[in-house]
Amino acid sequence: MRSLLQIMKDHIRNFYLIIRLSVFELKSSSNNLYLGMLWEVINPLILIGIYWFVFGMGIRGGEEVEGIEYFPWMLSGIIVWFFISQALLQGSKSIYSRIRIISKMNFPMSVIPSFVITSRFYQHLILLGITIIILAFSGYTPTVYSFQLLYFMAANFAFLISISLITSTLATIIRDIQMVVQSVVRVLLYLTPILWTTDKLPAAIRGVLKVNPIYYIVEGYRSALLGTNWYFIDHFLYTAYFWGLVLALLLIGSVLHMKFSQRFVDLL
Template identity: 55%
Template sequence: MRSSIVVLKEQIKQFHLVRRLSVYEIKSQTSGNYLGAAWEIINPAIQIMIYWFVFGFGIRQRAPIGDVEYFQWLFAGILVWFFINQGVMKATRSIYTKIRMLAKMNFPMSVIPNYVVISQFYPHLILLGIGIIILQFMGYPVSIYYLQLPLYMAATIALLFSITLITSTLATIVRDVQMMLQAMMRMLLYLSPILWPPTLLPESWQTWLKLNPFYYIVEGYRNTLLGQGWYFLENPMYTLYFCGLVIVLFMIGAYLHVKFRSQFIDFL
């Protein structure tokens, strides 16, 4: 608990530094490309079209999901996945790739995975804005359910920071964690209800599937963008489970980070 309080205080105290470093991070990533930040839109667009063609035309034969066409259903759920995937992967390797450069700067190391996660939030906002405009022309206008969207954004950031506190610490100690996590994230894409509806599984299996916290985020986004309901209110026990899991992950991540951060430089 003490470690959690320490890390939480560090994030609050260094909030403005996190914001500045996150802006610098996204600029540094796109400065060497001719198209710059446009790649943050181009890459997801290509992947969405591939998934839509393979799963929509090939496997599902253009069959709708309930009363929603497959493309709109896929599109509303996958928008947040790009943020999740990039946030986890880049923040996991953030400490051991940046610690030498930042060692002389006077701020706590727990800030590093946080500002990397936030740097991936900016492209997500752009992609989400474009997605909302596209959905308007597909028959899904902005509705009152959009009021819950900031809640899912905050939940996603909290979840990613909690996870990457753990993974960035472990990846600094053991580099194999990065490769293992890459395989796990690829697997989670297919185990989360992004490319296929969970209703294809027996109801007892769906309960196990919901142990994946990304399920909650994806379904929350999908219910918001497609105007299908107040997901967090309609599933109160699942909301409590998600919040409890984030707290537990944060406590574990904070403990590991505070315990090992004085030794990080020794593992490089």
């Protein structure tokens, strides 16, 4: 618990620095491109079109999902996946890929995964705005349920930071961890009901799939954007499980980071 409290203090003290570094990270990632940061939107939109054509029109034949057209249903889930996948990949290599430069600066290394994740969050906000406009034209205008989107953004951030504290620490010690993370992220796209539904699966298998915390976040985003229900209230036990898991991951990540952070430079 002491390690977690220390990392929380580091984040509070360096909040302004995290924001500045995240903006710099976003700009530097697209400096050499003619269209610059536009690619942060263009690439996801291309993938959305491909996924809709293959899964919506091809595999499902335009079939609705619980009375909701496939495209709005898929869109409301895939936008959060773009953020999660990039944050997991970039967060896992955030420390070892910058440690030679950052080790010469005077701020805690625990904030490195956080500003990297925050830099991906800006893209997420733009895509979210585009999604809300598209859904409005499709008949899914914002409702009172839309307010829970703020909650699920915060929940998503907490989950990503907790995971990245673990993976960024382990990947600095054992570089193979980065390859493991890449493989797991590829698999998670198809183990999470983002492009497909679980309605034809047995109840036991659906329960196993819900062990995946990304399932909770994706379904929460859908409930908010499509205006179906208060997901975090109607699924209270699932909410309790999610936050219990996030807290456990934060504790593990904090202990690992505080134990090895002083040795990071020596491991290079």
